[in-house]
Amino acid sequence: MAKRIFISQQPSVIIIGGGIIGVCSAYYLARKGVPVTLLEKDRINAGSTYGNAGFITPSDSLPVPAPGVLTQGMRWLMDAASPFYIKPTLKRDMLQWLWNFQKACNEKAWKEAVPILTELSVESQALFEEIIESEKLSCEYQQQGLMLLYKKEETFQEGQQMARKLEEYGISAEVFPADGLQSRFPPALPELTGGIFYKSDAHFDPAAFNAQLAQRVREMGVKIRENTEVLNFTVEAGRIREVHTTTGTYLADQIVLAAGAWTPSLGKQLDLQLAIQPAKGYSITVQRPENYPELPLLLDETKIAVTPIGDTLRFAGTLELAGLGLEINQKRLNAIRHGVEDYLDVDLDVQPLVEIWRGLRPCSPDGLPLLGRSERYANLIVASGHCMLGISQGTMTGKLVAEIALGENLSMDVESMRIERF
Ligand SMILES: Cc1cc2nc3c(=O)[nH]c(=O)nc-3n(C[C@H](O)[C@H](O)[C@H](O)COP(=O)(O)OP(=O)(O)OC[C@H]3O[C@@H](n4cnc5c(N)ncnc54)[C@H](O)[C@@H]3O)c2cc1C
Structure with missing residues (x-):
């Protein structure tokens, strides 16, 4: 031929x-x-x-490797329903990637990465607005901010510490103690400890x-x-x-x-040798419950993102370092479904399902x-x-x-x- x-x-x-x-x-x-x-x-x-959470988040432009991540990661590895998993392997590229990842888990590397990532995201957000307007794209873009929700006092305190750190990079946040949370966001369960609101973030339908x-x-x-x-x-x-x-x-x-x-x-x-590993994540998109507010959330302890997109509501999360395979781990998918119940008065089982999706994030070891x-x-x-x-x-x-x-x-x-x- x-x-x-x-x-x-x-x-x-x-x-x-x-x-x-x-x-x-x-x-x-x-x-x-x-x-x-x-x-x-x-x-x-x-x-x-295609099916990611659709966050445009200058406030959350943080590298995955960070001080304390290794300890937290080890704890999560013991839990089949946790938001994080590494498939055991002896593959050289993966071992090298993990070596470089652990090298980046320190305060100095974190402090160097945050302003770079933040600048990329801040500049991108302005460009998104320009493109969407000039090219007349209809993609549900809204700048409504991002609310982080907390179940535990300890993680709420850590979240506030992070918010203070991010102020150094020009990102401001508003803290909502438990008693102010429900009036700001009615679907939040009364037993939550608090919320932290980053007002400049946006969300849209990425696909x-x-x-x-x-x-x-x-x-x-x-x-x-x-x-x-x-x-x-x-x-x-x-x-x-x-x-x-x-x-x-x-x-x-x-x-x-x-x-x-x-x-x-x-x-x-x-x-x-391009140091990138695939990191699988899942999303579940359901029909949006009536009167559900236009506010994206990050359920911080479980790392589940909740995004209203038009007449749907999307729940996304999990990071599995397990190669290029696209198989669905039902336990982790269920963990997203049930993880939501601890934070929100939304029953995922009664909302008509629109789509279950998984995708592979391209992850570098230093973020x-x-x-x-x-x-x-x-x-x-x-x-x-x-x-x-x-x-x-x-x-x-x-x-x-x-x-x-x-x-x-x-x-x-x-x-x-x-x-x-x-
Ligand atoms: C659950 C989940 C939630 C997420 N939420 C967010 C979020 O809220 N905000 C955010 O900023 N990011 C989010 N992400 C990350 C984001 O989705 C990715 O970082 C981003 O989509 C990567 O875009 P890309 O163009 O590099 O890769 P992709 O979108 O994967 O595109 C790569 C393309 O290359 C094509 N391709 C591959 N090999 C070849 C080949 N040999 N020849 C020709 N074509 C090829 C593929 O088919 C594919 O279409 C999320 C990811 C996941 C999984």
Whole structure:
């Protein structure tokens, strides 16, 4: 069979991945008039961008590795229904990832990461507002803040300590003791200890945003090739020359690797060790109960996110480091369902089910994304590894990818996100 070769006008960019990072990168490149082809192995929104909690949270832009996380993680590992799980393995890339993760669990690394993550999220939030308005996207975007709810006095105190720390980064919070909580948020159960309200956060329907932006990007001239899986590459003189896919071979000046949790598998084809592990999470979306308020929640002890999205209500959580498998662990799904009962006067069993979903977050070991140009391949840019914050940071990441591709001055420093730093 003859080889199908797609040659774009020059200079052009190929983006691999149709999640929020790939689509936002395509958008900012197309705005600058660059010819772009986006390759997606399945369809737009096939990955983690689809059914996540939809939080855009400058207030919660915290790295997963943090002081105390290892101790808490060990406790959770003993509990089959906890929000955290690591599948035992001897795989080298996972052991290296865990080694780098534990190295980042200290106050110094945490303090260095928070302002970077916060800046990415704050800038992204402004860009979300700009894009949604200018492109007239209808995705239930609302800036109603985020309420953290607490069952235990000890964790409520810890939450308040964190709120005081975050003030140093310009993020302010309002503390609701138990007696003020129900008037602010009627579905909260009276036995809760308190709540902490971050007022600047927003939420939306991430799948609607990404699908509509992809459509807009098509209208701007980007070629989106769905059902086109990138298999491997031809490399010549420190550059990627050809991208081989299930539907033919593509040639371009620059390649953006934004394949979410699958990014390291493609990295391996290039002999690059990209330190990203897939971290599975689940969401349960039900029809929204009548009169349920428009306020997103984080049930802090169980790490369950609760997001009203249009006429639905979504419960999302769990972080399982267990490879690329998409099987559903029923115990953990039930833990989300029942975890809600301790906080809210909402019976998930009586609300009509809309969808059960799982997705793989692309997680780096130090909590910062991998973003920048490869030192090894002059025409490769990687944008992945945002873990719990890929939605919150999607637009700014896309903008930075376009700036890197065009060699422009960067809107923020990406040195600490170097892709080959581990
Ligand atoms: C339960 C849960 C809740 C979450 N809640 C939030 C939240 O509230 N706020 C937030 O900011 N983040 C949240 N996240 C994280 C967020 O969803 C991710 O960080 C983000 O979606 C990552 O986007 P991405 O574009 O990098 O990856 P993805 O959306 O996974 O996209 C990658 C795409 O690449 C494609 N691909 C892979 N391999 C290939 C290949 N070989 N060839 C072509 N295409 C390929 C895939 O099919 C996929 O479509 C949550 C995640 C989960 C699981």
